[in-house]
Amino acid sequence: MSADTAVPVREAPEPRPTAGGARERRLDRVRDALRRAAPALALYAGARLTGMAIMAAWAWWIGRHPRTLLGHSWDGIWYAGIARHGYGLILPSLTTRGVVFNDLAFFPLFPGLVRAVTVVLPLTVVSAGLLVAWVSAGAAAWGIYAVGELLHGRRVGTLLVVLWGLLPHAIVQSMAYTEPLMTALAVWALYAAVTGRPLWAGVLALLAGLSRPNAVAVAAAVICAAALTLCQDRRSRTDWRVWTGAAIAPLGWAGYIVWAGHRSGGGLFGYFEVQRLWGSRFDFGVNALGFIRHLITGRDSMAYYMTMAVTGIALVCLVLLLLDRPPAALFVYALVLVVIAVGGSSYFASKPRFLLPAFPLLLPAAVAMARARPRTVVVTVGALAGLSFFYGTYLLTVARMPM
Template sequence: MRLRLSPRLQGVPPVVVVLVLYALSRLVSSAWLGGLFSLATSQGWAFASHRADPGFASFSGSWDASFYRTIAQQGYPTELPVDADGHVLPNPWAFLPVFPGLVRGVAAVLGVELAGNAFFAIGLVVAAIAGGGAAVLLHRVVLETVGAQSALWAVALFCFGPLSFVLQVAYAESLMLMLTFGALLAMVRRRYLLMVPLGVVAAFTRPGVLALALALAVTAIVRLHREGAGFRRRERVSVVVAGLLISAAGLAWPVIADHVTGRSGAYLETELSWWVGFVGRQRFAPLTPWFVMAGTFLGVAGIVLVGALLGAVTWAFTRRSTQAMGVEVVSYAASYLLYLVAVFLPQQSLPRLLLPVAPLLGHPAVVAVPRLRWVLLGAGLVLQPVAVVLLWFVGYP
């Protein structure tokens, strides 16, 4: 069984097919979000997030979106909030400025004040449009690396996945994905300098852009080994320039936070403030958060489990079927996962933070097994309402 076009649609441009798939997926996500919101409201369910009003816009704008709204309305604080012991509390500096700035710009063009739920409503539209762009660019990345069938399946699994509702809430995820997939496509096409504007804007949209710089370095090393003099000097210079500029952008936000607040380590302390509820107050050390989290809740067994998981993922990246996806996709996916292991404390937001490795959904080993790909698509459809319930009524997305 194949996911392919009927004969009468063979002449339809792929971008149209992708956008139709995306639109259908938004109808599905909207139905789940709207239906569960209506059910919860009518039955008096307790929402996991505090809401000042019962509207659907505020429901869609829970948690992180409230920080983005604060940034759009007030900017960033020049003084960090602290508790009685002087420890930094959660605050807007953990969230980057491009998404709230874009929403504020759209509001200005429309002549709309960002009071009340206006930010959430505009943010939802901006996020949904960016999600469509991300789907189109994801299709192009997979199409140019492993082919048309894999590209279509990657888009289907991406758009109908368990966390795909994140593409239409007032979060920066969909915008970050669009920029990231655009930069990855530029890398696949060896247009390295085109990665710079995309990577720099992405660096101020969501954390994680350093993975692009590392993937560039790995790609350059592989090309140099394989092609030698065929890897032209102009391309080498382009890789170096792009890598340095993207790296600088990826490292800039902590420096900006320190400068504006006048407090050294302002951004790091802000990020660590979210850890307290899970593992207590910690000092940050790279490559340790997953082991800290596992050790806290499962002891030695948890640490062993994390080690086994990392070993299994490393093994999967060495497989010939994975390598067939191309050095650019593989090096980026590996670099991004390394970034998560290096700095992120695994918690309920991990599934949505894995969305940037969506090109792996076009993996030849997945597409080659009809039953597997249909099972994955069905699981996404079934698990989406489960995820909505867990993240909106029990935890947070």
């Protein structure tokens, strides 16, 4: 057959990607990300399990039950009550005049998840609360690693997770409290915002806003990221995902504030009256400064001095974070959390717990440790572990003050 009469052969068209193929690729990316994070997650799990084991051993020694200390202490009692019976409990304080405890002060996502777990699994409310908190802490640790790896590489990501797991108040990450859940939602919202997924960032910020009052920091960070995107990229101004993500980010927080205000009978801003009756309000740090003066001139519990130290270090870390020039969303998130923690009145000993979700504050330390000699890193981690394990045990078994 001559070239003139040859039948042309068409190349087979490339197969179009199917929905199943796209899902498989996404799963592959998730599995790959999890494999990279596995060493960091193993170190985190080891740190938290060791801390809980030491606390449990001492608790049993003094006749206390570790499960009760972790799952049914202070705020954990309120969350368990909401999970069992819903909202509606109001108790006047027996020790402080004018203080009224109203369970509307507690946001609904954590107790809602706890109740859902008890419906699906044969667990008590206390055990379900611990399960939700522990799963959330693991998800938070993974997200913290992902952010650290994205910004500075795997070594920094691993050290960032280790530092977060060895904070003095890290025992709270193992309790039936809302901080692990908020941190998990916040860190993945920030990751989505930084990596150009504005809609996911908005959805996660909305959910985070249903977890804690200070989760408004997540919405602020997501809105900041969206605003910068709109300013820097004109094409994004026609992208509905950017606008939608920013619009829905504060809806969880604002929605509960409005609902709780009306439920309390106080109208649109009734929630803040609920907080005031708890003895909690924003006074720009006046109460905190007064208490610090008391600590300097007098004597009080070790927990208060640790709170003063942690708060001071957080302020220094905020300045160092700014000098490190992180993505704006991360800095705004950390800034809002620090302002709320430092500027809030009463419950001085709870300030380190309020700062627990502020993981970006640890970035400068993680970067510095990544550049240090291995011996320095080992000594530093060992010292932090000793402090975290001892202090966590002290908080739950000796201090006996609201965290």
